[in-house]
Amino acid sequence: MDLSKINIQRIEAFWLKPNKLTLDVLRLDVMHPQISGNKWFKLKYYIEQAKANSKHTIATFGGAWSNHIAATAFAAKEAGLKSVGIIRGERPAILSETLISAIENNMKPIFVPREQYQNKEALINAYAGEDWFWIDEGGYGIPGLKGAADILNSVNTSDYKYIISSVGTGTTLAGLVLSSLAAHKVIGINSMKGNASLSGQVNKLLPAQLQDNFTIFHDYHFGGYAKHPPELIDFINAVYHNHQLPLDIIYTGKTFYAIQDLVHKSYFKKGSSILMIHTGGLQGNKSLPGKVLAF
Ligand SMILES: *Cc1c(COP(=O)(O)O)cnc(C)c1O
Numbered sequence: 001m002d003l004s005k006i007n008i009q010r011i012e013a014f015w016l017k018p019n020k021l022t023l024d025v026l027r028l029d030v031m032h033p034q035i036s037g038n039k040w041f042k043l044k045y046y047i048e049q050a051k052a053n054s055k056h057t058i059a060t061f062g063g064a065w066s067n068h069i070a071a072t073a074f075a076a077k078e079a080g081l082k083s084v085g086i087i088r089g090e091r092p093a094i095l096s097e098t099l100i101s102a103i104e105n106n107m108k109p110i111f112v113p114r115e116q117y118q119n120k121e122a123l124i125n126a127y128a129g130e131d132w133f134w135i136d137e138g139g140y141g142i143p144g145l146k147g148a149a150d151i152l153n154s155v156n157t158s159d160y161k162y163i164i165s166s167v168g169t170g171t172t173l174a175g176l177v178l179s180s181l182a183a184h185k186v187i188g189i190n191s192m193k194g195n196a197s198l199s200g201q202v203n204k205l206l207p208a209q210l211q212d213n214f215t216i217f218h219d220y221h222f223g224g225y226a227k228h229p230p231e232l233i234d235f236i237n238a239v240y241h242n243h244q245l246p247l248d249i250i251y252t253g254k255t256f257y258a259i260q261d262l263v264h265k266s267y268f269k270k271g272s273s274i275l276m277i278h279t280g281g282l283q284g285n286k287s288l289p290g291k292v293l294a295f
Contacts, residue, residue, distance in 0.1 A: 008025065058075075164186075189254055225250065
């Protein structure tokens with residue numbers, strides 16, 4: 001993990017010019033080739049807590065292509081801890097690249113049928129005899145919030161009017177709200193379809209005075225969480241071709257698309273500066289057959 005690699009990429013695009021907009025991308029994806037930038041930030045205080053409580057094993061939940069699973073395995077190993085991943089669904093005949101890399105990082109996967117997976121409390125109870133430190137799916141929770149708030153500490157954000165990030169559990173968005181300045185508008189792009197409770201989930205992590213201090217757009221899911229129609233793939237390839245910016249199919253591709261669409265709809269105030277957080281997630285692109293993406 002190399003935080004010194006984090007940098008800002010200026011996007012020079014013709015579609016920004018009519019409204020004199022500036023678009024910068026905070027490249028958290030370059031911290032590590034496999035570990036999702038925001039996931040590492042969300043995990044760091046959980047890992048600290050686990051160590052302070054003398055736990056030797058971190059346990060958490062996720063799907064076969066989960067960025068959170070990949071990041072937890074890596075972060076635990078880096079901290080000298082063991083990890084257990086409760087994985088949604090039966091063990092497949094061929095393991096995903098994500099699981100292969102998690103296992104290489106010493107994570108022990110436990111596969112549970114989908115119905116059983118829904119009941120996290122029952123699963124935690126089933127392993128109550130183990131001295132494991134549990135982290136919620138996606139790192140949702142106050143330590144995750146605090147870690148995500150550190151994302152903006154790596155840059156001077158005072159020139160930006162808009163801070164934009166992809167949203168899953170909402171932990172990262174809440175962290176950005178917590179560390180944003182009063183003049184910022186914090187915007188989230190929901191990659192899931194029909195998750196009406198999302199704003200509530202974000203607010204639950206925030207102090208009262210910061211609640212609802214953000215906007216979430218729900219119309220850029222491209223059909224749903226794991227959906228990646230050709231239109232999205234073509235868009236991601238075009239962005240790579242034009243700007244050498246690699247995006248992932250679940251989160252950041254949809255977010256960049258949303259920014260361009262909102263620019264076309266004149267959503268952003270003329271002359272303003274936008275900062276997109278590239279939350280990483282590129283390891284998930286390995287779920288695609290080779291040659292679909294240009295990078
Ligand atoms: C998990 C993830 C998100 C969503 O983060 P939340 O804190 O769960 O909202 C966004 N982008 C990428 C690349 C992710 O892996």
